[in-house]
Amino acid sequence: MTSHIDIDPAILYFGTPVALLSTLNEDGTTNLMPMSSVFWLGRTAVLGVGASSQTARNLRDRPEIVINLPSVDLVGQVDRLALTTGSAQLSPAKAARGYAFVADKYARAGLTPYGSETVLPTSVAECPVHLEGRVSSVHDLGAPKLVAVEVGVTAVRVAPELRLDGHPHRIDPDRWRPLMMSFQHFYGLGDRVHPSSLASIDEELYR
Ligand SMILES: Cc1cc2nc3c(=O)[nH]c(=O)nc-3n(C[C@H](O)[C@H](O)[C@H](O)COP(=O)(O)O)c2cc1C
Structure with a gap:
């Protein structure tokens, strides 16, 4: 017996990291x-993306990507990209929600492009984590038009200060915000x- 009640929320966004x-x-x-x-599962990232976004169109035609992970101090820059689209033809739904076409998202956000190593799209210099990758498949999730994009990560680049002391290939979760x-x-x-029992497993065993 619990005192839980049935609700019918329009969204189920219970908390996930933001990516650019x-x-x-x-x-x-x-x-x-x-x-x-x-x-993420192993070296695969799974992304939920609106099928009519410029991003989905770009990924279908040119399947290279950088998943930039902003730290918490970049919230202002990230929020400046809310309600924007790189698609010149705004869908009626986005127009009704107040979205606007923005051709140069870097300028809009106040962020800096940075040359990527293994893919053509530029990385965001200010983001401490860059995951470069290639799309391996796109799954239709049905209505409302969403796709799940599978990305094989080809390079992981991080700000050096995020690394765990004595482990050049590991992230210190106390430093990553x-x-x-x-x-x-x-x-x-x-x-x-709380101490983590799972963390007693050596990360290298996941290779
Ligand atoms: C913080 C934040 C999180 C968002 N998360 C998602 C998401 O997970 N999936 C999605 O399709 N849209 C998400 N959006 C909305 C997209 O950014 C929006 O559809 C945008 O117009 C897509 O850009 P594009 O058309 O240039 O590709 C999010 C927006 C913000 C500001």
Whole structure:
């Protein structure tokens, strides 16, 4: 017996990290899309993306991407990209919600393009984590038009200060301060709350 009640929320955004997706426009410029429906399994990232976004179109035609992860201090720059699209033809739904076409998302956000190593879209210099990758498949999730994009990560580049002392290929989770989104609002992470039994497994065993 619980005192739980049935509710019918319009969204189920219970809290995920924010990412800025870099993809290549037809004219060779890079589009930036703020998003937060992302998770990782091994070296694969899975991204939930609106099928009519410029990002989805770019990924179908030019399947290279950088998943830039902003730290919490970049929230102002990320928020300046909200309600923008790189698509010149605004869908009626986006127009009704107050979206505007923005050709240069870097200028809009006050962010700096940075040459990527293994893909053509530029990375976001200010983001401490750049995950470069190639799309391996796109799955239709049905209505409302959403796709799940599978990305094989080809390069991981991080700000050096994020690394765990004595482990050049590991991230120190106490130094990584991701920007999080929960029910359309921005949050940061708090401190560690409990010792982790899973963390007793050597990370290298996951290779
Ligand atoms: C913080 C934040 C998180 C978002 N998360 C997602 C998401 O996970 N998936 C998605 O399709 N759109 C998400 N959006 C909305 C997209 O950014 C929006 O559809 C945008 O117009 C897409 O850009 P594009 O058309 O230039 O690709 C999010 C927006 C913000 C500001």
